[in-house]
Amino acid sequence: MRENSFTKNMRNKSNQELDYIIENKDKYTPEALQAVVWELEDRSLIEQGEIDLPEIAVIPTKETSIQNDALKKTTLNKENPFEDFEQPTLYSKKAILGFSLFFSTIFGVVLLMYNLKVMNKQKERTQVLVFGILYMILSYALLEVLPKIYFITLIFNFIGYGILVEYFWSKSLGKDLQHEKKSITKPLVISLLITVFFVLLIFVATTNGL
Secondary structure, three states, X not given: OOOOOOHHHHXXXXXXXXXXXXXXXXXXXXXXXXXXXXXXXXXXXXXXXOOOHHHHHHOOOOOOHHHHHHHHHHOOOOOOOOHXXXXXXXXXXXXXXXXXXXXXXXXXXXXXXXXXXHOOOHHHHHHHHHHHHHHHHHHHHHHHHOOOOHHHHHHHHHHHHHHHHHHHHHHHOOOOOOOEEOOOHHHHHHHHHHHHHHHHHHHHHHHHHO
């Protein structure tokens, strides 16, 4: 029997709801879409084996666009009934890399913690926070005794990023997790403001010292 973790949920969906998921396929995970295809085949809405998952955009269901529009209207003022099947919107690994390298590892920690919050990984979120704090303390302690070269700071930041992604992301979210990319505009502005604030503090402290 063809089944995956979404099969049971899809069996409880109406034809209109299944067609709605297909119509908005870009928002859903491949596993959820596969379950929809199997259910449509079982209901004889499409021929079994007639279509492959990569061709899902052209699946010829027997439901009409009018029915789809009616379904959309009924869900406008209530919780999305399909949100469990949608791809989560998370900060990407590249975003974590950029913030870790150009600001510091703790900024990458914040982005990953947001992702874990979205995925309801509270225990893992705490673990990442503890790691971030300890790694920041260790890094600053070592940087105090090492030559004052920015390249060394980049190395520490890159190592921190590697631990965040290769260990914490892979362990908690899955190495090949598919997701929508969340905009980095807000965290970028906040990070720049924080950086400017600390630069000004250092400048003022240096000036007063003179």
